[in-house]
Amino acid sequence: QMALQVIRKLLDNYEGQKPIKLIMSSVQFASVKFGYPMLLKFFQNLKFKEDKLLKIEIVSLGAIVTKLKIRKEDYYVQGRKMYKMPVLIGEICKRFEDLHKEEHVIFFLDEILTFGNPEGLDWRNLKPGPSINLLLAFSPVSLEKGTKLMVSKGKDPEDAAECLLLPTDASFHVQELCLRYRNSRSI
Helix, strand or coil: CHHHHHHHHHHHHCCCCCCEEEEEEECCCCECCCECCHHHHHHHCCCCCCCCCEEEEEEEHHHHHHHCCCCHHHHECCCCCCECHHHHHHHHHHHHHHHCCCCEEEEEEEEEECCCCCCCCECCCCCCCCCEEEEEEEECCCCCCCCCEEEECCCCCCCCCEEEECCCCCCCCCCCCCCCCCCCCCC
């Protein structure tokens, strides 16, 4: 809900001349058998202020990778069925910049699982580009059991088994949520 409020504020306060491309996505995958995951269905039911300059696309991360013709294999973590997420998201942002030169892009990616993914923890070097507002929602759930998890806004703490290192680029605002949300364990 917080990210949706941020998106609404961005849309309400936008003063640019370019049309806006709002891309709402989830790491959860859509399948032929089960269709869209609940989160993407939730996004589809959202109502935004009608505006001829606003185009909305609701799509899974997998569909984005396919649409942008990104070779998934280049972003797989060796020996695991997971992505090197910070690098993949950086590539997606670059391609969005190229594809949507005449638009301002708001890209919201929800349910990012980082814990348990050794190539998904360090986001410090991510830079989305000048015409992209990138909103990332990290899941506090771990793919591994029993590890001590931490979130850091800068350096790598020594006492955590796994530490999510958040983006440090000045274009990011980091907001850590402190209350339980939906079905997650305590943050």
